[in-house]
Amino acid sequence: MSNPANVKAALRSLEIETPSWAYGNSGTRFKVFAQAGVPRTPQEKIADAAQVHRFTGSAPSVALHIPWDRVDDFTELAKHAHDQGVRLGAINSNVFQDDDYKLGSVTNPDPRVRRKAVRHLLDCVDIMDATGSRDLKLWFSDGINYPGQDDLRDRQDRLAEALREVYDRLGPHQRMLLEYKLFEPAFYATDVPDWGTSYAHCVELGPRATVCIDTGHHAPGTNIEFIVAFLLRAGRLGAFDFNSRFYADDDLMAGAADPFQLFRIMYEIVRADALSSGIAFMLDQCHNIEAKVPAVIRSVLNVQEATAKALLVDRDALRAAQLEGDVLGANAVLMDAYNTDVRPLLAELRTEDGLDPDPVGAYRRSGYGERVVAERVGGQQAGWNA
Ligand SMILES: [Mn+2]
Numbered sequence: 001m002s003n004p005a006n007v008k009a010a011l012r013s014l015e016i017e018t019p020s021w022a023y024g025n026s027g028t029r030f031k032v033f034a035q036a037g038v039p040r041t042p043q044e045k046i047a048d049a050a051q052v053h054r055f056t057g058s059a060p061s062v063a064l065h066i067p068w069d070r071v072d073d074f075t076e077l078a079k080h081a082h083d084q085g086v087r088l089g090a091i092n093s094n095v096f097q098d099d100d101y102k103l104g105s106v107t108n109p110d111p112r113v114r115r116k117a118v119r120h121l122l123d124c125v126d127i128m129d130a131t132g133s134r135d136l137k138l139w140f141s142d143g144i145n146y147p148g149q150d151d152l153r154d155r156q157d158r159l160a161e162a163l164r165e166v167y168d169r170l171g172p173h174q175r176m177l178l179e180y181k182l183f184e185p186a187f188y189a190t191d192v193p194d195w196g197t198s199y200a201h202c203v204e205l206g207p208r209a210t211v212c213i214d215t216g217h218h219a220p221g222t223n224i225e226f227i228v229a230f231l232l233r234a235g236r237l238g239a240f241d242f243n244s245r246f247y248a249d250d251d252l253m254a255g256a257a258d259p260f261q262l263f264r265i266m267y268e269i270v271r272a273d274a275l276s277s278g279i280a281f282m283l284d285q286c287h288n289i290e291a292k293v294p295a296v297i298r299s300v301l302n303v304q305e306a307t308a309k310a311l312l313v314d315r316d317a318l319r320a321a322q323l324e325g326d327v328l329g330a331n332a333v334l335m336d337a338y339n340t341d342v343r344p345l346l347a348e349l350r351t352e353d354g355l356d357p358d359p360v361g362a363y364r365r366s367g368y369g370e371r372v373v374a375e376r377v378g379g380q381q382a383g384w385n386a
Pocket of ligand 1 (some may be wrong): 139241
């Protein structure tokens with residue numbers, strides 16, 4: 001794969017999905033700093049996402065979040081996206097913002113609340129039918145704060161029952177992505193805390209249930225590329241939510257905190273020839289203090305750079321060194337690729353594809369940011385903080 005033409009061809013096949021919520025105002029539990037010109041509607045979020053695709057050529061779809069992006073006519077919204085040059089991607093469900101969900105959604109001890117949560121998930125599948133989306137993303141905030149608060153095993157039974165009902169509702173070309181998270185908002189026990197729990201539920205459900213790895217949802221020091229390798233081997237890696245973390249679920253730009261980790265993850269993808277095998281490479285991040293559209297562009301570039309380096313790994317040389325037990329040699333092959341400056345290669349690729357070699361600079365020069373500041377008054381919250 002070290003041949004530059006092959007590397008470029010592989011990079012052209014890489015599609016990164018950006019999240020609608022990255023374009024709206026967001027913040028921490030302490031404060032949301034509103035920015036001028038942020039989108040007021042789902043349509044305007046899609047327009048911003050289209051800018052990211054326009055300048056990178058690699059972000060052709062945008063994920064929606066329900067209810068934050070609820071509209072009366074999703075078929076019309078899909079057409080709007082198409083007119084802007086992008087398409088609608090995964091539907092992200094939300095069963096964590098209603099007062100009813102204080103003690104959980106699909107694992108709540110109250111059957112009425114569980115029914116309400118499942119109803120919402122089924123509504124999301126209806127929306128997928130209208131938008132043409134393939135993927136339903138499930139992340140549950142469900143969990144408990146204190147030992148004894150609820151029965152750990154009963155909650156797994158309730159989770160399995162809810163997942164089964166939703167899985168059986170999926171159309172033949174639709175998939176379920178089950179995301180996990182170590183902790184937060186629950187602190188003692190989370191009902192889907194890790195990839196193993198997600199994987200086990202997916203296996204129980206069927207082949208169209210797959211695991212979503214959010215890179216920010218692990219304990220510090222977790223070897224995420226091992227999880228990637230394991231799930232790829234098992235055929236159960238459905239998606240990534242890329243972002244960066246320093247401490248907890250920081251949701252910073254992908255590749256900002258640890259570009260080496262992103263490279264190691266993308267190497268496992270390349271190793272499995274899985275760059276264009278249906279895995280959804282999504283961003284799940286928010287830009288609390290930085291300008292949003294250029295931050296998303298930067299994140300896309302970071303994923304591209306990590307992927308380019310992964311593609312440059314001399315796999316034959318690596319294999320040979322591994323089989324010979326050449327510890328230092330094998331490590332050196334990997335590090336040679338990681339230490340390559342791939343920016344000239346990516347600039348060349350963009351120029352060949354009629355793009356500006358500097359997407360962030362080109363976006364700034366386009367005047368789009370200034371134009372929307374003038375046009376949009378009273379930008380919308382991304383959704384989760386007041
Ligand atoms: Mn996520």
